[in-house]
Amino acid sequence: AQRSRFCLRVAAVEFARGQIGSRTAPWLLVFTSAIAGTALLSLTGLVEPSQARQIATPQSLSGAAIGGLLFGSGMVLARGCASRLLVLAATGNLRSLLSGLVFAVVAQASLFGILAPLREFIAGVLVTTPNGGNDLLRMVGIDTATATTIAVAASVAALAIAVYRKTGGFIILG
Secondary structure, three states: OOOOOOOHHHHHHHHHOOOOOOOHHHHHHHHHHHHHHHHHHHHHOOOOHHHOHHHHOOOEHHHHHHHHHHHHHHHHHHOOOHHHHHHHHHOOOHHHHHHHHHHHHHHHHHHOOOOHHHHHHHHHHOEOHHHOOOOHHHHHOOOHHHHHHHHHHHHHHHHHHHHHOOOOHHHHHO
8 A cells, every 4th residue: 555655634635736747647537447347247237236234225325425424524633544644654653643542432433322322313404215225226227237337447547647657657657
C-alpha cells in the first residue's frame, strides 16, 4: 500500500479540483474492474449478486449519506483514510497512530457502544425498501448482458486514462 501510494483522499482532492490524474485514474480502474468482474461472474452464472446481503436486505440511504460525510470529513482532517493511517503508523508516524486509534474507538462505539442508538436512528430515517429495493439494474431496466458490456467498456476506458496520465505500471497492476 505504501509503495503504490494508493490513497482515496488524494484521489478525492484531485477529482474535486476537476482533474483526473495519476492518483484518480487507479481508483477509476479499480472501481470499474470490480463492477465488470462482478457483472462477468453474474453473466456466466458463477455468482448470483441478488443473494449478496447488500442487495438482498434493505439498506440505509440516510446512514450512507451521513456516514459518508462524516467519514470523508474525518479522512480530510486526519489526512488519510483508515488504511492509509495504518500504513503511515507502520512507518513510525505518531499522528497517524493516534488518529487511527481514535477512528477505531469511535467505530467500535458506533457499532456496539454508546453511539449505537444514534447510528441505528440515523440508519432508519431513509431506507431502500420504499424505493423498490437495492437492485439498480432492475430499477433502470437494464439486463445483465448490457450492464456487463457497459462495465467492461468503462474498465477499458479507465485503463486508457491511467496509461494516458502516465500512471506507473506497478500502480496499475496494484
